[in-house]
Amino acid sequence: MILAENISFRVGKISLLNRASFRFDKPEFVAVIGPNGAGKSTLLQLLSGFYKPATGSVLINGKGTHLWSVSEFAGFRAYLQQQQSVFESFTVEDVLMMGRTIHFASKPAATDQTLVEQMLMQLGLYERRNQAFNHLSGGEQQRIQFARTLLQLKDPATESLAGKTLFLDEPLNNLDLYYQYNLLQLARTNVVEQQGTVIAVLHDINMAYRFADRVIVLSNGNTICDAPVEEALDPELLSAVYRMNIQKQEPGNQPAYFTASNSLPESVAEPLNTLRLQH
Amino acid sequence: MNSKTTRLLIVLLLVLLASFITALCLGALMISPKQVVAILLDSIGIETGIPFEEVQAQVLLTLRLPRIVLALLVGAALAVSGVVLQGVFRNPLVDSGLIGIGSGASLFAAIYILAGSYVPVLLSGNPALTLAVVAFTGAGITTALVYRISRFQQAIHVTMLILAGVALNAICGALTGLMTYLASESELRDLTFWTLGSLGGANWGNNLILALFVVIPFIVLLRLSRSLDAFSLGEQSAYFLGVDTRRTKLIAFVCTTAMVGASVSFVGSIGFIGLVIPHILRAVIGPNHRNLILLSAIAGAILLCLSDLISRTILMPTEVPVGIITALFGTPVLLVIIIRQKKRLFA
Numbered sequence: 001m002i003l004a005e006n007i008s009f010r011v012g013k014i015s016l017l018n019r020a021s022f023r024f025d026k027p028e029f030v031a032v033i034g035p036n037g038a039g040k041s042t043l044l045q046l047l048s049g050f051y052k053p054a055t056g057s058v059l060i061n062g063k064g065t066h067l068w069s070v071s072e073f074a075g076f077r078a079y080l081q082q083q084q085s086v087f088e089s090f091t092v093e094d095v096l097m098m099g100r101t102i103h104f105a106s107k108p109a110a111t112d113q114t115l116v117e118q119m120l121m122q123l124g125l126y127e128r129r130n131q132a133f134n135h136l137s138g139g140e141q142q143r144i145q146f147a148r149t150l151l152q153l154k155d156p157a158t159e160s161l162a163g164k165t166l167f168l169d170e171p172l173n174n175l176d177l178y179y180q181y182n183l184l185q186l187a188r189t190n191v192v193e194q195q196g197t198v199i200a201v202l203h204d205i206n207m208a209y210r211f212a213d214r215v216i217v218l219s220n221g222n223t224i225c226d227a228p229v230e231e232a233l234d235p236e237l238l239s240a241v242y243r244m245n246i247q248k249q250e251p252g253n254q255p256a257y258f259t260a261s262n263s264l265p266e267s268v269a270e271p272l273n274t275l276r277l278q279h
Numbered sequence: 280m281n282s283k284t285t286r287l288l289i290v291l292l293l294v295l296l297a298s299f300i301t302a303l304c305l306g307a308l309m310i311s312p313k314q315v316v317a318i319l320l321d322s323i324g325i326e327t328g329i330p331f332e333e334v335q336a337q338v339l340l341t342l343r344l345p346r347i348v349l350a351l352l353v354g355a356a357l358a359v360s361g362v363v364l365q366g367v368f369r370n371p372l373v374d375s376g377l378i379g380i381g382s383g384a385s386l387f388a389a390i391y392i393l394a395g396s397y398v399p400v401l402l403s404g405n406p407a408l409t410l411a412v413v414a415f416t417g418a419g420i421t422t423a424l425v426y427r428i429s430r431f432q433q434a435i436h437v438t439m440l441i442l443a444g445v446a447l448n449a450i451c452g453a454l455t456g457l458m459t460y461l462a463s464e465s466e467l468r469d470l471t472f473w474t475l476g477s478l479g480g481a482n483w484g485n486n487l488i489l490a491l492f493v494v495i496p497f498i499v500l501l502r503l504s505r506s507l508d509a510f511s512l513g514e515q516s517a518y519f520l521g522v523d524t525r526r527t528k529l530i531a532f533v534c535t536t537a538m539v540g541a542s543v544s545f546v547g548s549i550g551f552i553g554l555v556i557p558h559i560l561r562a563v564i565g566p567n568h569r570n571l572i573l574l575s576a577i578a579g580a581i582l583l584c585l586s587d588l589i590s591r592t593i594l595m596p597t598e599v600p601v602g603i604i605t606a607l608f609g610t611p612v613l614l615v616i617i618i619r620q621k622k623r624l625f626a
Contacts, residue, residue: 011432050515074521081519087369087511088566098509102521106505152520 001025002047002165002197006056009042016042017221019056024165027195029188031202031212031229035242038218040201041082044167047199048079061163071102078149079167084141086133093129095144096120099151111156119147122186138174146171146183150190161196168200172207180204184211205246205258209233217241233258284564284574291577295351298581302347302588303339307595310335342481349481349489350587351580353546356493356538358579361553362560362571363500366507367531370437371561371616374553375539378440379421379447381550384536384543385473386451387417389458396462407485407545411492414544418536421447426532434514475602476547478587485545492541496534497576503530504568511566549602551609552579558616 002024009017017039024030024047032040045051047058049065058065060076068076078099086095096119100112108116120126123143133141146168153164166187172180184207187198192213202208208215208229215232217225219241225232235258238246245263250256303315310318310331317329318336357375364373375381391413395401401409425447429440455473471477506527509517518524542549556578557571564570583605590601 048519050518070518070523071521074519077519079516079519081513081515084513084516086513087366088371088561090508090511090566094508094566095512098512098520101505101509149519 007053028213031208034218039221078152099148161194346481354579354583355576357552358556358575360535376550378444381548382451383421384414384418384540388544411541415540418540475600476549507568
């Protein structure tokens, strides 16, 4: 369980996140959305213990993030970063095995090997396991890094990921349409269905609408909304946050979807502060 | 360790042995391999019946052997520190010489020697040990400075890193040079020693101290190899994977500065070994740090042993500074690395 209370973060004089409070205590897929510079990545880095908040506190299972040892903490959360490069020529299998870093002392156990092989099969990359990671395409690299984070959370003794959290910072970068769906689907089946929590920064409102149970909307470091998906993805609110005309289309015989256009209607041209700010 | 790495390990050990014996044989006074073995066995009390002259035994045991052992230690230290620094900074261009660690150690060593000539109490105790500690401190200060300058928002900027290294190299070099002119020749060796290095003047007392400064960090660094592997994914990723990145960096810096600092205080700055050896090994055996650290130590020892052999035999009886030899084959490799990086960045 993650409990964030009144957390703020600033770099120099610029405030990146203001007094945000969240509670994540059940298996769910949480999408964090908002314009560029809204503080989405900052929020993930604070919740995952990478940064220490300037004010407030983040408790993981009742214990402050800074009180966990680095390796102990890594058993509770994994994190997929936005941009990643790998120094030198590790193979695909090497990179996946690094996901098991905390699970073995010096040599991978048979269970680690099995988990990595299963993952390679799932990704359809088993034949290419000995290729240099750096020679793969951006999309393939992204899928492997994602799989590495899944491997970090897996425990061979128990299927359940209860109490564990997977942070995904813009996980859909470099992926084609098929793999965008595939990746978020894998996050649901491998984490949420195993009682774990996914907290993902997404830019695509339609993907958030389709995969998330709960949505946090950030803008300029402020929490605009934190609610179940149907409530949070309100076209009027989204139009104001993104300063675009966002409409929800409900064809009736198929799932609803959102469209966006540049013509901002008069009704939402008002600045954001007219909206009710949480907290 | 896979079979390819094991084979290379065996080959390197054989080459090491061959280089060691060759270096013992060749020099102003020639000694045959048989005689080398006979003298070595004789010194531990085993008679072989192979004839040798007393002067040969003298040269071998008091001059050549300590010098070669020194070369092996320093070569191993420089190569291993190169591997580790490249792993932490995630860049194949980083080397203790390039980023100013060697010149920081030189400067502090020179200051200590010069100060000792005015304040003799500084030289009481074990001056060689104090010298090594002082050089280690100097190396540590430059490493910390270069790291702080090149780090911005949780990331290391390689351009800044190298420019900071250039600047620190220049200032430390200038100050060391100034000091060599302030001191009389007997107190402080000449500038060539500090900038291009020399293995002359080796003795067992210094070797013993250097061995402590090389072997202990070497063992610690071997144990750090898995964390260094994780650093390849980036410092943040390594942290999220469960690697204590602050601790890893601290240990890596303390160990490499100890190795390089102590080496520099006894032999001056010898460049390029930390750049060349890791680069070649990475291409051959891949990026696993445990293997890289182990094999770099052996390959670095071989390289400096042979470089020193060339430096003292190529223009006999004159000795060419060993740094000239290492630079002659090191700079082409540096250019290759730069061209490869260019291809990777702009291809």
